[in-house]
Every structure is written in C-alpha cells, then in structure tokens.
Amino acid sequence: MLNPVRLHSIDSDDAAHSVSVARVSLTAFRNYGNHCFDVSPSPIVVTGANGSGKTNLLEAISLLVPGRGLRRAELTDLQSHFHAEFWAVAIQMRTAFGPLMIGTGRNPNEPDDSRRLVHIDGKNIRGQHALADHVAMAWITPAMDRILAEGAGTRRKWFDRLVYSFDPAHAGRIARYEKAMRERLKLLREGMGDAGWLSALEDEMAQTGVAIAAARRHLLRQLRTAIDETEGVFPRADLALKGLAEEALDNTPALLIEDRLRGELGAARSDDRQTGTCAIGAHRSDLIVIHRAKNCPAELCSTGEQKALMIAIMLAYVRAIIHQRQMQPLFLLDDIVAHLDDTRRAALFEEILALGVQAWMTGTDADDFASILPYAQHYQT
C-alpha cells in the first residue's frame, strides 16, 4: 500500500494548470494500424508483452512536443511497415482552457521526410516550436541510463532538451547558435572569407551563447531547489554547469562575457580552421552530476545508482516545470518500474500521485504496479 500521509505531504503547485491526454488516435504509426482510445486525467499503467507496442505508444505521445520523440527516431522509422496510409498521431488534450487537438504526421509535401506536419486545433503550424507553448513533457527511458555515464556532449544535449520544455525559446536559441557556428566554420574552411561577415557570425555566437548559458543556469537553479525540497529514498544529486559563460555569469555581467567570447572566437580563427572545429563556446559546456551522499561523480556510480539519480533528477524536473510554467507536464516512464525495489517503487508512485501529473508508465507485468493501480487506469497493449 502507498502511504496516504505522504501522498498529501508533497504539495503540488495548486495554481498549475492541469494538462492531460483525453484521446489518442494512431494511424499507420509503427505497429499500430488504426487505433483509438480514451483516457481520464489520472496516471496510466500500460502493460503488455514484449513487442506489443508499449514504447511505441509513449513515443507517439512524445511527439506532442518539438523534436524527434523519446527514441529520437528518424521520421521514416515511424511509418508502419504494414499500412499504406501516411502515419499520423492525433491527440485530444484536456487543458485548463478547454479541449485542444494536436495532430502530427507524415507530410505529403516533404518527399524526403525531413519534417513532420503539425496541426494545432485544425490549423497547420509552420515548424514545431509552437507545440512547446501548449504541452510540456518529461520522460525517462532505459536508454537514458547511459547519459550520466557518457561524455559531455550527450549530457549537454540531454540537458538542453530539458531546457526546451522549461523555456520554449531555448530550441530557437540553440538552432541560431549552431547555424552561426556552422557558417563560421564554412567560411574558415573556404579561407577566412570576409572578415566583417566572420565577425558578425562570432557576434551571433557570443550573444546567443550567453543567452543559452543563462537559460541553462535558470533550469539548473530550479532543479537544485526542487532536489533540495524533495525528501525520500531517491539519492540527491548535486548539479553544476561547467562552461565559460555558465561559470562567468556567477560574477560577470553578460555584456562583458559576450566581449570575451567575441575576442576568444576571433583569436581562435586560425586554430579552428586547422582543426575544423570550434574550440570554445556554448557547445563545449558540460553538466556535472555528483551523488551527494556518496560525494561521487555520477559516471563512477553503479548502474543502479545512476538509474536512481536519473529518476531523482527527472522528478525534480517535473516539479521545476510545474513551478516555472504553472502547467503540468505529461510524464512518460518507459520500463522503469520493474527495475526498482519495493521501497523505491512505492516512493516513485507516491511522488507521481502527489505531483498530480498524468504519468504514463509501461511494464510487462501488472503486478509491478499493484500499489498504484487503485489510483490509476490500466491500458493493455
């Protein structure tokens, strides 16, 4: 049994707007042909045999936010091998402002499948960024176990994706920064080109780079607060950002950091030209994660400890989103519960119920969810 006292001891932010999925309709999406079902706002336990479509279902929901979904799949992989129609995911949402219909699918005008079609309330939307205004999302999957163990690039990209749901403008900043960086490298490769144009690109990298660092710091602060507020069996993580602008923002005005970045990028031109990479900037930062109780860097922790740290960080992230955006994110947990002992499983369920979010939890065995099932809906694939 879950502890009812604890369920009420964790206050979710009362002012947060509730957001939940009401109806899911899938067409020619992976192993689904035509499939439609309704759900209530409470958490959903999805069980079924291996290969029955649990992760595919969560993946479909994960396309409600910008990006490539929780598998980071190519769009061509989403198309059912067995159905000729174009793949489509249509989801009716329940929001504080009334129902909202979000549709996404294969775009007949993109023969190379490079972009998906996005409809919000029947209107075709250019780009995907607008999705982030309506839905926030957090997910945790078995593949994320290695994020804490891998290199800076993997961790930074994951952290930037966390910032996207937190601060919808962040995706645009990253795209502008990367475009300027690519153009600068191209100019350098072609023999330095026009010095004025190079300076303009470095200026864009410096300004956007500082904005990126500031957005990352903002999420980091909120995560730290949320981690400190959370009591329970999951280990606390100490988080820090390592990077020129991220660290300098502690005690240096943003404009001076931009000047410094511009200067360093200018001075690095001939080295960068030789290496074909850009040695400094926002794309070099890292997220440092330390297991607080053990004072041990996450990459040196055991697999189980890394998994527990990841769950703790994602629970803190859900709290941080609720606080920042005053809206509840959808929370997708793919195949997580089976790997937790009874105490941790109960703690996770209690936290999910207390947060009041619509959590989608998958597993092969309904018994693993016995203690949350009285408070949840059960969907079998």
Ligand SMILES: Nc1ncnc2c1ncn2[C@@H]1O[C@H](COP(=O)(O)OP(=O)(O)OP(=O)(O)O)[C@@H](O)[C@H]1O
């Ligand atoms: N494009 C596609 N067309 C048809 N079937 C696909 C496509 N992509 C994946 N599948 C199939 O969908 C099935 C379900 O996959 P999914 O990963 O959702 O299973 P699961 O229920 O999460 O299984 P597990 O318990 O092993 O994690 C798999 O058999 C897979 O081969």
Ligand SMILES: [Mg+2]
């Ligand atoms: Mg799966």
